[in-house]
Amino acid sequence: MILKKLVDILKKGYAKWGENVLIKGFIELDKNIKALMDTYNLTEPEAVLKCDMDADCAYGEVWLLAYKDRFVTIDVKSGMKIDYDYDSFEMLSNESFINTGQFVIKRENESYPVAFYSNSVGRTAGRFAMVIGKLKENKELTEEDFKAMGDENACPTCGRPYRDPRRKICPKCMNRKAIFIRLLGYLPKYKFSIALMGVFMVLTALIGVLRPYVSGATFYDEVLTEGGKYYGMVVPIVLCLILLEVSRLTINILKERVAAKVSANIVFDIKSQIFGAMQRLSMSFFNSQHTGSLMNRVNNDAEEICFTILWRIPELVINSLTLIGTATVMLMMNPLLSLIVFIPVPFTVYMMKVAFPKFRKVKNASWQKRSKLNSVINDALAGIRVVKAFGKETNEIDRFDKASGELYEANIREGIRGAKTFPVMGYITSLGGLFVWAVGGAQVMNAEGGMTFGMLMTFVGYMGMVLGPIDSIVNSIDWLTECLNCAHRLFEIIDRKSDVVPSPNPVRMEDIEGHICLKDVTFSYEPNKPVLKNINLDIKKGEMIGLVGHSGAGKSTITNIITRLYDVEEGAIEIDGVNIKDIHPDDLHRRIGMVLQETHLFSGTIMENIAFARPDATYEEVVSAAKLANAHDFIMKLPDGYETELGKRHTNLSGGERQRINIARAILLDPRILILDEATASVDTETELQIQQAINTLTKGRTTIAIAHRLSTLKNADRLVVVDRGEIAEMGTHAQLEASGGIYAGMLGKQKEALKIRGVEDEE
Amino acid sequence: MKNDFRDAADVRYLTGEDIKFYETAGGLLGATLDGDDVGRCDVLRLFPLHQKERYLSVRRQAEGHRDRNCELGIIESLDSFSNEEKALIMHELEKRYFVPEIVKVKNAKEEFGHTYWEVETTAGDRQFTTFDMSSSLIRLSENSVMLIDVDGSRYIIPDLKKADDKAMKVLDIWL
Numbered sequence: 001m002i003l004k005k006l007v008d009i010l011k012k013g014y015a016k017w018g019e020n021v022l023i024k025g026f027i028e029l030d031k032n033i034k035a036l037m038d039t040y041n042l043t044e045p046e047a048v049l050k051c052d053m054d055a056d057c058a059y060g061e062v063w064l065l066a067y068k069d070r071f072v073t074i075d076v077k078s079g080m081k082i083d084y085d086y087d088s089f090e091m092l093s094n095e096s097f098i099n100t101g102q103f104v105i106k107r108e109n110e111s112y113p114v115a116f117y118s119n120s121v122g123r124t125a126g127r128f129a130m131v132i133g134k135l136k137e138n139k140e141l142t143e144e145d146f147k148a149m150g151d152e153n154a155c156p157t158c159g160r161p162y163r164d165p166r167r168k169i170c171p172k173c174m175n176r177k178a179i180f181i182r183l184l185g186y187l188p189k190y191k192f193s194i195a196l197m198g199v200f201m202v203l204t205a206l207i208g209v210l211r212p213y214v215s216g217a218t219f220y221d222e223v224l225t226e227g228g229k230y231y232g233m234v235v236p237i238v239l240c241l242i243l244l245e246v247s248r249l250t251i252n253i254l255k256e257r258v259a260a261k262v263s264a265n266i267v268f269d270i271k272s273q274i275f276g277a278m279q280r281l282s283m284s285f286f287n288s289q290h291t292g293s294l295m296n297r298v299n300n301d302a303e304e305i306c307f308t309i310l311w312r313i314p315e316l317v318i319n320s321l322t323l324i325g326t327a328t329v330m331l332m333m334n335p336l337l338s339l340i341v342f343i344p345v346p347f348t349v350y351m352m353k354v355a356f357p358k359f360r361k362v363k364n365a366s367w368q369k370r371s372k373l374n375s376v377i378n379d380a381l382a383g384i385r386v387v388k389a390f391g392k393e394t395n396e397i398d399r400f401d402k403a404s405g406e407l408y409e410a411n412i413r414e415g416i417r418g419a420k421t422f423p424v425m426g427y428i429t430s431l432g433g434l435f436v437w438a439v440g441g442a443q444v445m446n447a448e449g450g451m452t453f454g455m456l457m458t459f460v461g462y463m464g465m466v467l468g469p470i471d472s473i474v475n476s477i478d479w480l481t482e483c484l485n486c487a488h489r490l491f492e493i494i495d496r497k498s499d500v501v502p503s504p505n506p507v508r509m510e511d512i513e514g515h516i517c518l519k520d521v522t523f524s525y526e527p528n529k530p531v532l533k534n535i536n537l538d539i540k541k542g543e544m545i546g547l548v549g550h551s552g553a554g555k556s557t558i559t560n561i562i563t564r565l566y567d568v569e570e571g572a573i574e575i576d577g578v579n580i581k582d583i584h585p586d587d588l589h590r591r592i593g594m595v596l597q598e599t600h601l602f603s604g605t606i607m608e609n610i611a612f613a614r615p616d617a618t619y620e621e622v623v624s625a626a627k628l629a630n631a632h633d634f635i636m637k638l639p640d641g642y643e644t645e646l647g648k649r650h651t652n653l654s655g656g657e658r659q660r661i662n663i664a665r666a667i668l669l670d671p672r673i674l675i676l677d678e679a680t681a682s683v684d685t686e687t688e689l690q691i692q693q694a695i696n697t698l699t700k701g702r703t704t705i706a707i708a709h710r711l712s713t714l715k716n717a718d719r720l721v722v723v724d725r726g727e728i729a730e731m732g733t734h735a736q737l738e739a740s741g742g743i744y745a746g747m748l749g750k751q752k753e754a755l756k757i758r759g760v761e762d763e764e
Numbered sequence: 765m766k767n768d769f770r771d772a773a774d775v776r777y778l779t780g781e782d783i784k785f786y787e788t789a790g791g792l793l794g795a796t797l798d799g800d801d802v803g804r805c806d807v808l809r810l811f812p813l814h815q816k817e818r819y820l821s822v823r824r825q826a827e828g829h830r831d832r833n834c835e836l837g838i839i840e841s842l843d844s845f846s847n848e849e850k851a852l853i854m855h856e857l858e859k860r861y862f863v864p865e866i867v868k869v870k871n872a873k874e875e876f877g878h879t880y881w882e883v884e885t886t887a888g889d890r891q892f893t894t895f896d897m898s899s900s901l902i903r904l905s906e907n908s909v910m911l912i913d914v915d916g917s918r919y920i921i922p923d924l925k926k927a928d929d930k931a932m933k934v935l936d937i938w939l
Contacts, residue, residue, distance in 0.1 A: 057862050059888035097860040098812070099917045104790070111804060112790035116859075119915040120892075365937035368898065 032076050033063050040081050042072065046141060049128045051117040053100060054078075062115050064103070064128065066135055073115055084114065086136040094125040101125055179487050183305065186269055190262045197262070200255035201314055205321035207248045209329055212461030215241055217333070220454030255314075263310040270302040270490065277493050282500040283565040284525070301486035308483035316476050319469030326462050333455055337440050341463050344432035348425070348467055352474045355421050362417040366410035373403040433463055500567050506584035512591040513576045514541045514672040514703035516562060520571035523561055531557045533726045535571070544704040546714030548744060549723035555707045558723070559675045562705070563592050575673070589613075593671030595695075597678035599658035606635055607642040609661055613669045621668060629664035629694045631657070656687030663694050674699060676706040680713055688713075711744075711751055720744060776837035778822060780844035783837070785852050793856045795822065797836055807856050810838070813904055816861075817842055820853070863910070863918045864890065869931040879934055881911075885919065892917065897938045909935065 029037070029048060045065035054060030054075055061076040070085045071092075084092075089105035092114070101122045103114040117125055134141060187194055214237070222228035223237050230237060275298055278285075330338040380387060380396040387396050436459055443451035516539040523532040531554050539545050547555040561568050564580050573580045580588060593613075601609050610625055611617045617625075622642065626632040634657050638644040646653070653661070659679065666674065676695060680688045688710075696716065699706075708714050720737055722730035722744050730742045737744035778797075788794040788804055795805045802824050810819040820839040842850050864885035871882040879894045892913040894900040902910040904920070911919045921927055924939070 053887075057859055057887065059864075059885075059890055098863070100859070100862050102859075109803075110789050111792055113792065119913075119917040122915065361937055368937060 029063075032061070033074065036074050036076065036079060036081070037065075039079075040072075040074075043067075045072075046135060047128065047131050049121070049124065051103075051115045051121055053116040053118055055113075055116065057100075057116065059118075064115060066128075066132055068135060068138075071132055071135075082114075086132075091136075092129050092132045094122075094129045096122055096125075103129065176481075176484050179484050179491065182491065183309065183484075183487050186266050187309070189269070190265060193258045193262045197255055197258050197310075197314060200251050200258070201318050202321065203251050204248060204255070205318050205325055207244055207251070208318075208322045208465065209325035211241070211244050211248075212458050212465070213329065214244065216456075216458030216461050217452070217454040220457055221452045222454070225452070225454070259310050259314070263306045266309065267302050267306045270305065271298055274298055274302065274490055274493055277496070280498055281493075281496060282498045282567075283560070284499050285496065301490050304486045305483055305490070308479060312476070312479055312483075316472060319472045322465060323469040323473075326465050330459065330462055333458070334440075334443070334449060334451060336449075337436060337443070337451075337459055340435050340439055341432065341459060341466055343435060344428045344467065345470055347428045348470060349474055351421070351425050351428070352471065355424070359414075359417050359421045362410075362414045366407065366414045369403070369407040369410040373400075373407050376400055376403045429463075429467055433460065436460060436463060500564060502585055503582045505582075507578050507582050508584050509576070509578065509587045509591075512587070512672045514591075515539070515576050516673065516703060516705075517574040517577075518558075518562075518571070519574065521561065521568050521573060522570040523557060523566065523568045525557075525566075531726050532561070532568075535726075535728060537721065537728065539703055539705070541703055542701055543719065544699055544706065544717045546717035546720045547705060547707045547723060548711065548714065548720055548747065549729075550747075553723040554726045555723050556677055557726075559594075559677055559705055559707065562673075563594065563675065564588060590669070591671050592673045592675065593666035593669045593698075594675045594677070595659070595662050595666050595679040599655065599662050601646050601653075601658055601661060603646060605640075605643045605645055606638075606661060609646065610642075610664045610668055612665055617668055622664075625664040625668040626661075628667050628697045629660045630690045631660035631664050631694075634660070654687075656684070656691065659687075659691055660694060663691065663698060667694075667698050672702060674702045674704045676704065676708075678707055678709065680708065680710070711748055778837035778839050780846065780849070783822065783839075785845070785849040787852060793852055795836070802836065805836070806833075807839075807853055807860075809857065809861060812861055813910075816857070817854070820857070862887070863920055864888075865920045865922050866911075866931075869928045872930045872934045874934060878914075881913075881919075883919070890919075892919065897934075901935070901938050903939070909939070 033050075042065065045067055047066040049064040049066075051062040051064065052059060054062055054077060063074045063076065065072045065074070070083050072081060072083050074081045084105060089107045089112075091106050092103055093106065094101055094103050096119075100116055100118050102116050103125065104111040105114055106112075131141060218230070219237055219241075222230045223233055225231065278298075327338065330341060376399050380400065387393060436456075440451065440456040440459055443449060444453050444456055516537075518535050518537040521532055521535040522530055524530040535558065537545075537558075547558060549555050557566075560566055562573060562580070564585070567581065575583060575588075590613075602612065607619075607622055608615075610622050610631075614621075619642075623632065626635055626642075635642055635644070663679070676699075679695065680691050692713065695706075699716075706714060706717065714720060715734060717734070719731060720734060721728055722737065722742070724743055730737055730740065730744055732740070738748060739745075782798060784796045785805070786794050786796070793805050793807065795802050804825040806823045806825045808821045808823060809815065810821055818839075818841050820842075822836045822839060824834055824836055839845075839853075842853065845853070864887040866883045866885055868884040869881065870884065871880070873880045879897065880891070881894065882891050883889070892911075892915075894911055895914050900912045902912070904910055907924045909921050909924065911921070913919070921931065921935075924932070924935075927935070
């Protein structure tokens with residue numbers, strides 16, 4: 001049933017391009033495998049995976065068919081089938097190598113390889129292993145399992161792989177029209193200004209067409225020629241031309257003024273919309289994106305879009321209007337000559353489509369070399385102390401010479417290619433001009449079709465006006481695509497749903513007591529890689545819990561899910577008996593304070609930083625909080641006291657000072673639940689002592705969860721919880737755990753040893 | 765004096781005397797170290813691009829073992845191992861470091877910043893896609909390069925001098 005549904009989705013057209021590479025996850029069974037299934041009397045499976053390698057490490061086709069009681073592998077080439085009854089093994093897991101991966105079944109502590117696959121299948125392999133796990137436990141497969149499994153990395157329409165599998169945008173198949181229409185949605189707000197711009201554009205185009213006519217046909221034929229309508233009226237006609245120029249200039253200035261205003265507004269709209277959308281998203285989004293690329297989106301993409309909408313598109317409109325206008329006027333004046341004017345057009349288009357990309361490629365190459373050279377320079381300068389300390393200046397000079405030489409060669413190539421491209425282009429244009437002179441000249445001499453010298457001059461003027469707009473029209477495809485790409489990126493964020501969804505009917509909790517209960521909690525950041533497994537933990541109101549364990553054991557993850565930076569997949573977290581998913585986010589965050597190892601301070605004053613979570617706090621409250629956090633005295637040493645701007649010159653706070661501001665921030669929130677994640681890890685012993693004092697004040701009467709590598713920091717904890725590989729391994733007081741001789745005792749021993757070594761060094 | 769830091773690092777170099785390899789029931793690599801069975805092992809190359817048979821890290825892989833993935837030692841050279849053992853190790857390495865060489869480029873088309881490759885490799889025909897050449901092309905030596913596709917799979921072009929025009933057209937500006 002579910003398989004059918006999925007097949008329907010995928011039937012739309014699958015992996016036409018590069019079937020071997022692109023087929024992943026649950027897919028339609030093809031002819032070959034169906035024939036083999038018939039041979040072996042196999043029914044429709046619950047789930048399917050096609051692996052793209054055979055047992056000999058060569059590209060091949062091996063299908064994994066999952067049934068309720070077993071799974072089956074079939075090698076299409078050899079036709080070999082192997083059955084694996086779920087009872088016959090403990091689990092199926094996937095191991096990944098460099099380019100490839102393998103499924104292995106585990107049986108009595110022994111691993112048996114089952115199938116190989118390349119990285120293109122790798123992403124779905126984990127899901128498949130999970131599906132087998134579910135079937136093995138007699139659980140029903142849900143649509144969710146398939147959704148994640150069908151997590152396609154290639155466009156279902158054309159089969160091209162996505163640039164970024166998380167983004168799922170196919171540059172070829174994206175719905176350009178829809179995006180474009182949506183983009184235009186930013187405009188109606190400014191319809192008056194935009195209409196005005198439209199009028200200006202039409203006027204500009206009109207004057208553009210009129211000018212060569214006046215300076216050509218009218219001036220030569222009507223003013224300079226005897227018997228002309230305005231014979232001898234040189235000054236008025238020149239004034240007329242000046243007027244045209246001035247009005248064109250004025251209109252342009254007006255247009256740009258309006259455009260500048262509208263574009264600033266639109267950029268503002270887009271940026272605030274996207275920034276707002278980003279803030280709503282959960283942590284998992286930020287973890288999967290580079291900060292740099294996010295900054296780019298907020299800044300560059302918005303500007304690129306606006307530049308396109310307000311400058312390039314109008315430019316395109318003006319150019320098209322001018323082209324149409326010019327062509328019409330020319331055809332009306334002299335059809336034959338008009339055709340001659342258009343002779344170079346195909347060549348120009350050809351040059352732009354064929355020769356220019358070649359030039360661009362060479363240009364790209366020298367750009368590559370330039371950035372390589374820059375990075376060499378950057379490397380050497382940024383690391384100049386290291387270079388000098390190791391006396392390796394000559395090496396750096398050699399490296400520079402090599403990169404510089406490459407750039408030199410690339411530049412020469414660019415120059416040569418440029419010399420081949422541009423003059424040829426100019427030559428074609430001027431050649432067309434010569435034709436116009438020749439044919440037009442002859443027509444004037446023979447007075448053919450009423451051709452006059454002035455008309456010829458008009459044609460020559462129009463000639464330049466035809467090729468310019470064509471250039472811009474031909475290139476419009478490129479920038480339009482780029483703009484739509486940007487737009488797609490932005491809409492993607494704007495449309496994205498947060499993984500952490502607020503409850504539709506949240507429970508308001510004015511006061512929280514601080515009783516936390518984790519029930520059978522399982523959580524993973526990435527599918528199939530659980531970071532926490534079946535965690536059960538009951539933390540009483542006012543209790544201080546110390547979380548201990550090796551790096552990567554899952555300690556911080558526990559605090560992340562309690563603060564609901566992420567939602568758990570299985571199990572539940574309750575505070576005072578209410579599932580945190582149902583608690584109003586405002587109440588939850590107002591009652592949970594966090595002090596982390598990373599001491600982030602925002603730009604602004606110390607006062608503002610302390611009052612970050614409670615901007616309405618009074619001076620007295622802020623001072624009290626700072627005092628309790630042992631921060632007051634160092635703040636008072638700063639010339640501007642609480643109003644010291646952070647991030648400005650001469651306000652370099654030490655790690656310990658920054659941390660104490662963070663603690664003051666948490667104190668001011670007066671939370672019922674306090675989370676200390678390595679709060680004192682990055683400071684020296686004396687500062688730690690001060691911070692510890694501050695923390696002791698802070699933890700009184702509050703439910704506290706503290707993580708620390710330095711175990712001595714946790715000596716005040718009521719209970720210690722040892723987390724190991726995502727599971728709770730030990731629990732008890734310091735004394736109990738030390739006596740038990742388990743993981744905690746081992747860690748304690750190692751730390752004591754480490755201290756001893758330090759002590760020995762000190763003595764020396 | 766010169767060896768001081770090496771002594772401090774205390775890297776264990778293994779020879780055929782210290783460690784014996786065998787094939788596990790599942791057809792994987794297992795080993796006994798100093799006579800003790802350590803179960804399933806992984807062999808990793810320290811310098812995977814340029815040292816295929818030297819400097820290999822042997823890691824314990826036995827299921828459920830506390831010291832899983834811990835290094836048992838480094839094999840500097842395979843000379844002291846029996847032919848059977850060498851074959852076992854090489855098989856394991858080939859599986860882990862499977863990187864096909866491109867024999868022939870049938871087609872390489874650039875579109876929307878992606879390059880779509882249709883190639884013949886030492887492991888059979890393959891189609892793959894690379895994106896952003898500056899980060900997906902690694903120069904191995906003067907005449908050989910490695911391509912990394914959008915899925916993270918690698919392909920080697922062993923000799924650029926013999927590479928097809930189609931490939932060179934794409935690669936040219938990046939070399």
